[in-house]
Amino acid sequence: xxxxxxxxxxxRSCWRKKKFISQEGADRAAESYERVFGxxxxxxxxxxxxxxxxxxxxxxxxxxxxxxxxxxQ
Numbered sequence: 001x002x003x004x005x006x007x008x009x010x011x012r013s014c015w016r017k018k019k020f021i022s023q024e025g026a027d028r029a030a031e032s033y034e035r036v037f038g039x040x041x042x043x044x045x046x047x048x049x050x051x052x053x054x055x056x057x058x059x060x061x062x063x064x065x066x067x068x069x070x071x072x073q
Contacts (some may be wrong), residue, residue: 019051026052 020026026043033041033054040057 014046015047017046017053019046019049019053021051023052026054030054056068 018029020029020043023043023045030041030043033039040059041054043052043054045051046053
């Protein structure tokens, strides 16, 4: 049963996503996506494939960057 949960998590977080071999490449892709689509993006290391992906930044994180206040989880 636990294996099904792992597979579901993998599909949601890694499967079909573009993989970047370096943090720098993923950062450049995130910046490009932001410029083109106007949506805040971030690069992050994937715990499943050991590559990097890009994803949307949570609104709370974006607000903390814009206001200069520290974001607390």
